[in-house]
Amino acid sequence: MDSVDAITRSRIMRAVRQRDTGPELAIRRELHRQGLRYRLHSPSLPGRPDIVFVNARVAVFVHGCFWHRHLNCRLASTPKTRQEFWLSKFAANIERDERNKDLLIGSEWEPVFVWQCEIQDDLPGAVRRIVEVVRRRTAAVG
Template sequence: MTRVDPKRSALMAHVKGKNTKPEMIVRRLLFGMGLRYRVHSRDLPGSPDIVFPGRRKVIFVHGCFWHRHAGCRLASTPKTRVDFWQAKFDANIARDSRNIDALERLGWSVLVVWQCEIKDRAELIDRLVAFLQVDPE
């Protein structure tokens, strides 16, 4: 049986799933562009982080660690309990894929913004503008 580290358990219990710093940065950028949106719409698969109902577009803001951004240095794997973490990461990836597929089948367009992509604000704004097909202000 694998021993659970109480310090790590307490640390992980404080990890937020909503209103994360990367998500808030993306929301502020969108709001600054004059766009209005809904957040965490529970009536859609995966409760997307940002929803534009009139445009039928959603944005997920994914943490590179939790959602396994391929090739990203932030997507490291803990050295302890590797089997546990790999199963958790695999389940996250499968759930993300199911949610995106379900949204697209319902006629929604989906954009995934990765945590590491937020550093380059100009590039992020370009991606958001292209996805939402709006004029930047």
């Protein structure tokens, strides 16, 4: 890969948002509309969940299908160039996600994973799933 390609790729990768993405904002707007209040990107929890319901102990991750490798998803393509690099990166992401999930469960938190394609295809269904978990957990605590 020549240096121009590396510089271009680096610029593109820096532009990829890690928080406040379109899918995340869509979920947050709908949850707020449902009357639920939450915290964002809690640094004290494994994986820094995108949305956190402290009282219910629910951690919501809004996963991009490409980066987190949503199985059999149209958005989880693999780049044609530098495949070894990408496959290694994706494997590390999957391993990290699994480790964070296990740590949350071990701390009596319930992780909820919402996929980018799920939000695009059925936002109300994705929100309903989160709301059901939060209400169930809140009822169990209170």
